Amino acid sequence: MESTSLMQPPDLIIRELHTLDEFADMYVLFNRVWQPEPGEEPVVVAQLHALAHTENYVVGAYLGNAMVGASVAFFGAPIGEVLHSHVTATIVDGGVGFALKQHQRTWAVERGLSRITWTYDPLIRRNTYFNMVKLGARPEGYRVNFYGNVDDAVNQHDETDRLLMNWCLTGPKASAAALGVPILRTAPGDAQVAIAAVGDLPLVRPTDAATVLVDIPDDIAALRVRNPSAAREWRHAVRDVLGGLLADGATITGFDPMAGFIVQRHTTRS
Structure with missing residues (x-):
């Protein structure tokens, strides 16, 4: 399957892969993207071959003859409903990542699937914006140290806490986002700040408000290099506050680029 669309770079071709x-x-x-230590690679050639052979999603994005992006996903449970996106990466800007996700969406819908799930690091601001605002996906759970400590250029041996994303493929948010309409939400006036950024550090503010705001660093990858102890404080602050809220039944209803995650409690604390 090859793909081009009006929303992707004009010379970009996305297609399924089949050869070693x-x-x-x-x-x-x-x-090249993750620069992993030996044994920490996100996938290896034999896995890719097995996934493609069993008709899972293994695709590359090309400009000319050069691969500039790639994505791997496999069928998940419930069978016939879910595709789980394991890893997607690009080495150029200009809409390649968005085009890959839209190709993945079309591929899944053509096979009768209704949802794509994936995990990502909630500390990465640009990915939060991409997932929630540009794609219209929503977080549905917090997973502590999901992959264990990973030593690569991105994670820097950090604990791999992840948000589990759920993308309803034919819902109004995904359909609007596919046309380039961002799914923007601004923080409501009665929301209270649960985590704010103060310099490099997170400032936790206990609150019983029904709607709370959980901010994240501007650039956690740079912070891990510049101030590793501050990056660790962010990991544990977001785990305790955002992870705790979700464990208590709260819902992330949106992402405000200026204020962070918008989180709605379903019952207020007494």
């Missing part, structure tokens, strides 16, 4: 050489190119691309 193509899988090797994908392996190189992923390792």
